Amino acid sequence: MRTLLLTLAVALIGGARLSAADEPKPADTQPTLKVGDAPPPLKATKWLAGSEVKAFESGKVYVVEFWATWCGPCVVMMPHLGDIQEELAGKVTVIGFTAKDASNTPERVSEFVKKRGNKLGYTIAYADDRETYDAYMKASGQNGIPCSFVIGKDGKIAYIGHPLFLDEVLPKVLAGTWDAAKGAPELEAADKLWDETYSALMKPGDPAAQLKQWEEFSAKWPRLAADPYMTSARLKLLVAAKRFAEAQKLAETVVTKAAKRNDVAALGTVADAVSADAAAGQADLAAVGVKAAESALAIDGETATALIRVIKAHAVAGNAAKVKELGPKAVTAAEKEVTGDKDAIGTLRVAAAHLAAGDKAKAKAAAEKAIGMVDAQNAGLKKYIEDQAKKYVGESK
Template identity: 75%
Template sequence: MRTVLLTLALALGGSRLAAADEPKPANKLPTLKVGDAPPPLKVSKWLTGKGVKAFEPGKVYVIEFWAVWCGPCVAMMPHLGDIQEQLGPKGVTIIGFTANASGNTQEHVVKFLEKRRDKLGYTIAFADDADTFNAYMTASGQVGIPCSFVIGKDGKIAYIGHPYCLSEVLPKVLAGTWDAVKGPAEMEAAEKLWDETYAAITIPGDAVAQLTQWEEFSAKWPGLAADSQMTAARIRLLVSAKRFADAQKLAESMMTKAAKRNDVGALSAVAEVLSAEAAAGQPKLVEVGVRAAEAALAIDGPTVAALIRATKAYAAAGNTAKAKEFGPKAVAAAEKAVAGDKDALGTLQVAAALAACGERAKAKAAAEKAVGMVDPKNAGIKQYVEQQAKKYGYESKAK
């Protein structure tokens, strides 16, 4: 699912990673498994929340490994905050654990948390070394983040896996109905079904039938069907099915929830969906998209992505003056952010900014330039860059 391989993330410089990859099994057999006692936490500094000196019997803990450059990790943060709010009174403590690494120093983490601290809602721990990371992640054979470890009331590890599944796992752990043997396999099957459902409802097709497919998944796994990616896909389908009032209601609800956690990802998703061509001619819808883009901009500041998003939203709303104001800013910011003549991902952002300004020919040229920057030996990155470049008119010359 939406997990970043550590080696790939580091190779890409982390924060620009857009492709998600499944964690792959380690070569060695894991020495830490479900049913084992959890290693102690070695924390250099508790950055938010109350520190946890020891795992108390009768309480449930979640240790979630993350990093500031990991997009999927950041996307999970509002979800973790919601779970802490809902289940904290029942004895659940969520700890986001991150360690000193390239692009993930204490300074980077503290700066990252500044915009989220008051709305994060759960505890963050930082370590100067990799001892705890190795004791959990390496020992259990996990190589992708985000990754969570649930410690049950009995003081044993009950679950190891994506924090996305915690909404289904934790209520059962609290109720004493979680099966540590069958449960992980059920979650693995649920993740697979999520992937299949999401893939099916995000390709061009019969929107009504696709909405039915989502409803079938939601009936089986309601907690998993309510995440921001699925919700954004639903809004897109409702727009395509011309159920504009329903789309607006769902988008407004998503924005309200996002504002509670400063969830830039969810706000961005709303803005993207409601700035798309399918929403054209629906002033109420595109107005919601503008508000979402503006809210994300207010939280994140004038980042390249935020400026591009605002430009697209204003253009969709027919606000030519605002689109012309933000478009050049987006292009200038994207060009300034390009890190050398091999920065294919940065150059793709230049293409995106130019496309938002309506400069299609220039966007295509930038996309072609981005493709040419990739080392042909790096097949995975090459494929990703080529796929993204197609959005701006790039056509592969491969036979």
């Protein structure tokens, strides 16, 4: 799953999918922390939300999930963790643990948690060193986040893996029926089918056939079919298939749920989906998109991405005055976010802001500038930038 999410990942340019986060994997190392082992202690500098967990108590179940502010998929999964904590209150304690690095500073972590407030719904811990992170992640051979560790009632690690699967694992751990030897292969099979299904949903194709494929997956794994990634893909396909009543119902459900958790990622996916060309003329659906985009803007502030998203939503809704009003703000915000003369991603965001504001010529110029920023030896990034720039300049030479 993590490999697929990384492959399909794109940068946030006016709203897009969130990327997987991987770190370099050490060569020729064997995990020293495995399922069945006792978990290392949690050594936190600050407990930013919820109550401090001084030790794992016998007879209780815990989830320790490692995340960072810069990790898109971590942010996507946070509302899900909050839902788990609410649903299993008194039975499970969910702990989000994050450690300092160059981009995950104490200031950024504190600001992130403060912005979302108590709506996160579970315990958050921060460490100004990497001791606990290494004791879990490196010791278990995990090289990507988000990654969760379930500690069972016996005080042993019952599961190590992506938090998407917690809905499948936790009920069995609580009931005492979780068998890692049997459950792990079943989850591997589910993971493989998830990859195949999600990949099929994200590729260009027949929306009706793709939705049928989602339904087949949902029949086998209903909880996984309702995860944030699948829901986003399904919403886009409902719009593309012109099943507007279903799309509006799903969009409204997602927006209502997102408001409960200050879920900017979910609000963004709704706004992006219902702002697609296929939704043109659907006033009620467009109104949901505006609500989602405006809600995300209120939470995240006037970032370039949030402003571009709002402009697109208002454009689909026919609110020309709002587009004219917000266009210059989006361009200014995007230009301020460019970090240097090699920031091709940031420069593409400037192109997106110009296009949202209605200035195609400046959008094209910014996109061409972005292409020229990437060293030809960086083939992967070069191809990505060229592919994205086609939105503004046409086929790259």
